[in-house]
Amino acid sequence: MNFEELVRQRRSVRRFEDRSLPPEMVDTLLEAAQWAPSGGNLQPWHFYVVEEASVREQMVDVAKGQTFVAEAPMIIVVCADPDRSAERYHERGRTLFCLQDTAAAVQNVLLAAVHLGLGACWIGLFDEEECSQVLSLPPHLRPVAMIPVGFPAQQPRVRPRRPIEEIVTRV
């Protein structure tokens, strides 16, 4: 699949087969995250790879009851390190760059999942404080996304896109 197809094949997958991920696939997903771009190459991120079932169960509450989260064999919790970006870029680093950098990492993981024949879903709606408690995050890390990943047990339909004419202005 070339990149243009990959981008269009990505879906939010919320049903997973009951089998774990081969370690080399987990490595590929994490390397995709690692190679995301970041402002000043600061790499203001940390990734929690949650495979332990009891912790995945707790993540359902963190994600406000989205039960499918625990059905994935693995959840990657993506954390930003706002201080790391703020040290060089001050407020703009703290409130923009570290969020953009981690989002680029999430997107790399989602596309790597498609590349590997896996399914994944970007979850942004969750309780950050509760997440920090469950994972005992150090205070400098802010959880900004959760990505359940597994072998897909569904192929969701494509969601419509706003037309190019509506989202592009040429100057």
Add this chain to the structure above:
Amino acid sequence: MNFEELVRQRRSVRRFEDRSLPPEMVDTLLEAAQWAPSGGNLQPWHFYVVEEASVREQMVDVAKGQTFVAEAPMIIVVCADPDRSAERYHERGRTLFCLQDTAAAVQNVLLAAVHLGLGACWIGLFDEEECSQVLSLPPHLRPVAMIPVGFPAQQPRVRPRRPIEEIVTRV
């Protein structure tokens, strides 16, 4: 090039050949942006495609003197639409989701550029107000990234990455 190679081949390209982009390549870049994921599929974004030389020149000032910006035949200015996300997701939509969604779109554009043999650079350090003025942005749009794109006249060296052990915790 498969996805794993694509991710590793991406560099921040800051020198460009003096030739414009074929329209079909521009289309591919914009479609990559269009197909980015977004919270609730709200697609809280708008893309300004700047090809006019005099406007590209003005973008150098906007980008605090980064002259290479105007050397690219095209600059995509990525704008977030915070209100659009806030309508459904309130403060979290305004300060997080619309920034993440547009960052995913930027990352898609950067990877599409590699796929096409083009070079691009993610610029976050610029004056948002000045950018809004130069492009006469409507008040609801916030410019969050500038992406000069062109045929690369350099192949920058790979920037080092923090090792996986340092950025990953397994639970």
